[in-house]
Amino acid sequence: MESWKISCLKFFSILLLGLASCSNNNWYKKEFTADEKLTLAKSLLGGVGFYYQGTVPQQFLMEEALSFDSTNADIWREFGNAPVKRGLAVNMQYFYGKAVKFNPKDWQGWRGYLYLYFYRDFKRAINDFNAVDSLLGLVGNSQGQNHDYMRGIANYGLGNYNEALLCLNKYINTEIATNGEDWVDVYAILYRAYTFRKLNKPSLALEDISMLLRLYPNLADAHFLKAEILYSQNYFDDALTATELAKKNFLLGYYHKRPYIEVLEQIYLFDIVDLEIKIRLGEVFP
Amino acid sequence: MFWEKIDKKIYLIGILIFLLSCQKSGLNKQYDFLFPKNELKKGVVSKYYVHNIPLNPNEKTKTDISYSLYLQLNDSVFTISSYNAGFQPVQYQEFIQKEKGLILSNEISIYRGDSITSTIGKNNLFLAKDQQIEPLKIDKKFGNITYRYLRKIDIIKDTTFNNNEAKVLIGSLKITLPDLDSTISTIPFRFIYDKSLGLVFSTLERKNFGVKNELVEQMPISKFKQLANHHKKRTGYINPSKTLDQNSNFSLCGKELDITDYYNSDPDGGFFPDKRDFLSSFRQNVDTALFEDVSGYLTFRFVINCKGEAGRFTTEMASLDFKPADFPKNLVQNLFDFLKNRKEWATTDLNEKATDTYFYVTFKFNNGKLENILP
Numbered sequence: 001m002e003s004w005k006i007s008c009l010k011f012f013s014i015l016l017l018g019l020a021s022c023s024n025n026n027w028y029k030k031e032f033t034a035d036e037k038l039t040l041a042k043s044l045l046g047g048v049g050f051y052y053q054g055t056v057p058q059q060f061l062m063e064e065a066l067s068f069d070s071t072n073a074d075i076w077r078e079f080g081n082a083p084v085k086r087g088l089a090v091n092m093q094y095f096y097g098k099a100v101k102f103n104p105k106d107w108q109g110w111r112g113y114l115y116l117y118f119y120r121d122f123k124r125a126i127n128d129f130n131a132v133d134s135l136l137g138l139v140g141n142s143q144g145q146n147h148d149y150m151r152g153i154a155n156y157g158l159g160n161y162n163e164a165l166l167c168l169n170k171y172i173n174t175e176i177a178t179n180g181e182d183w184v185d186v187y188a189i190l191y192r193a194y195t196f197r198k199l200n201k202p203s204l205a206l207e208d209i210s211m212l213l214r215l216y217p218n219l220a221d222a223h224f225l226k227a228e229i230l231y232s233q234n235y236f237d238d239a240l241t242a243t244e245l246a247k248k249n250f251l252l253g254y255y256h257k258r259p260y261i262e263v264l265e266q267i268y269l270f271d272i273v274d275l276e277i278k279i280r281l282g283e284v285f286p
Numbered sequence: 287m288f289w290e291k292i293d294k295k296i297y298l299i300g301i302l303i304f305l306l307s308c309q310k311s312g313l314n315k316q317y318d319f320l321f322p323k324n325e326l327k328k329g330v331v332s333k334y335y336v337h338n339i340p341l342n343p344n345e346k347t348k349t350d351i352s353y354s355l356y357l358q359l360n361d362s363v364f365t366i367s368s369y370n371a372g373f374q375p376v377q378y379q380e381f382i383q384k385e386k387g388l389i390l391s392n393e394i395s396i397y398r399g400d401s402i403t404s405t406i407g408k409n410n411l412f413l414a415k416d417q418q419i420e421p422l423k424i425d426k427k428f429g430n431i432t433y434r435y436l437r438k439i440d441i442i443k444d445t446t447f448n449n450n451e452a453k454v455l456i457g458s459l460k461i462t463l464p465d466l467d468s469t470i471s472t473i474p475f476r477f478i479y480d481k482s483l484g485l486v487f488s489t490l491e492r493k494n495f496g497v498k499n500e501l502v503e504q505m506p507i508s509k510f511k512q513l514a515n516h517h518k519k520r521t522g523y524i525n526p527s528k529t530l531d532q533n534s535n536f537s538l539c540g541k542e543l544d545i546t547d548y549y550n551s552d553p554d555g556g557f558f559p560d561k562r563d564f565l566s567s568f569r570q571n572v573d574t575a576l577f578e579d580v581s582g583y584l585t586f587r588f589v590i591n592c593k594g595e596a597g598r599f600t601t602e603m604a605s606l607d608f609k610p611a612d613f614p615k616n617l618v619q620n621l622f623d624f625l626k627n628r629k630e631w632a633t634t635d636l637n638e639k640a641t642d643t644y645f646y647v648t649f650k651f652n653n654g655k656l657e658n659i660l661p
Contacts, residue, residue: 030502047350054522262661271562
């Protein structure tokens with residue numbers, strides 16, 4: 001029996017040797033230095049552009065990038081992009097939270113931008129703009145928009161019109177002083193005009209509308225707001241002319257809009273049509 | 287005596303197993319470097335980083351991931367299946383070893399879920415046993431356009447790579463539009479094959495950038511299958527079997543893969559005729575008592591098909607501080623009914639053609655008031 005056991009042992013030893021001899025279990029895996037890992041994290045993040053946002057290959061590229069540098073805020077932010085656009089608020093908050101944690105200077109203002117436009121959470125937006133400006137020691141920009149300007153819109157959204165005016169004035173006046181009137185974002189002037197109206201200062205609103213129409217003569221929103229103010233002052237003929245211009249330009253696509261979301265004080269064709277009807281009726285029954 | 291006889295037999299069987307298991311691929315030495323040596327008959331997978339390096343130093347390198355599964359089907363047939371970073375098939379190539387060399391016998395590319403079979407020219411030698419004279423010719427038809435790929439090899443020589451024996455293969459790939467008789471580009475390439483790992487490095491010189499392909503990992507097919515079995519879906523995917531309206535007659539116009547997002551067109555798909563009308567309808571049809579004391583973001587995500595019909599409704603719920611939350615069932619049901627009963631939605635039009643699209647509507651409540659409807 002002892003020989004039998006030894007023979008079996010020999011048999012299995014040879015079998016194992018045979019199976020293992022041409023099957024190398026030390027599979028190749030490239031090692032990277034610490035610097036190479038950081039570089040790869042960035043270039044793999046760059047690779048997400050090869051795929052449509054949020055697709056499976058893109059998710060794997062981002063995960064691979066994170067495996068090399070889990071503190072790279074840009075990767076976390078990229079993870080947050082598709083959730084923002086697809087109504088996944090909890091995921092957005094998680095991923096942008098990570099991005100802000102690892103690089104608040106770059107991403108806290110962006111998160112503020114999202115709070116402002118995608119979630120209409122004006123308080124959080126202002127908090128983020130304030131926090132990042134405090135870190136930077138200056139008034140920053142996020143997604144190409146000045147923080148004072150966005151603080152102005154957020155305060156407008158909150159109904160803090162005096163504060164909104166202060167912020168919008170600061171942005172508009174600084175921009176004019178530094179770069180000239182042509183460099184002011186026309187929609188900041190539009191929001192200041194709305195703010196003046198809310199503050200019951202129609203003449204100042206009309207002054208801003210004149211400035212707006214000098215910079216962007218076709219802007220339907222400016223014509224519409226002008227029409228509303230003139231109508232409220234019983235200038236029916238002028239209001240009607242402004243309404244017609246608003247409608248014409250709206251139909252040509254010249255109105256305030258942003259990708260993905262509805263802007264604050266978004267105008268629609270039927271807003272203009274309703275106003276036109278009111279004005280015409282006002283003419284008949286003043 | 288008996289055990290001694292058995293012993294000899296065992297040795298013989300062992301040696302036989304050893305020899306069988308060590309059986310080579312049977313590929314001619316002139317081109318056996320093309321394939322990894324380890325477990326080729328079971329299937330071996332190489333993972334590559336594909337670096338796109340712009341010539342402009344101010345631009346950043348972009349890296350993609352690809353996988354190649356190398357497999358020997360029998361004594362003369364070998365395959366390479368390529369996958370993208372998400373383990374989705376991209377290309378399948380089949381090679382047959384013949385007298386004159388290794389023939390590319392079949393090539394199938396996957397493009398937007400469709401299989402495109404290449405037309406391989408008479409010059410189908412992938413690698414000749416002797417000297418490669420004629421370029422390999424492959425025609426691929428994407429939509430109405432036929433692309434012709436002419437691959438020419440100028441040099442095959444021994445080299446070393448990371449101190450290992452290797453082969454370098456230098457040549458060019460010319461891409462033409464045969465129907466228009468025009469050349470798109472000619473791309474010089476350099477492929478380096480490690481003696482045991484197969485393809486370890488390659489470069490392609492494009493007009494404004496270089497493509498550097500490097501082997502980063504090799505794995506058995508079992509590990510690859512495990513990785514590929516990930517169950518991931520696109521962000522925002524809606525599982526049709528887990529919706530609020532699974533028994534409805536809603537159907538897609540196109541393929542699942544072709545569902546777009548509402549923001550892919552200008553104007554956006556979604557509210558019809560516009561959000562103003564939607565809000566007005568909400569005020570007329572939804573009882574405010576349903577959301578008394580309610581706060582948070584209640585989101586309905588769904589698909590609008592090419593006819594402007596909505597289906598596959600699902601919910602996402604968040605508190606005002608963006609934490610997972612619950613909403614009263616009655617409210618959810620009423621809002622779902624309200625959305626479901628909307629007769630028409632704006633389609634997302636691509637190239638003037640209405641497509642199926644994902645859309646969402648978020649009701650933002652704050653202390654019992656509807657504060658906003660998003661997006």
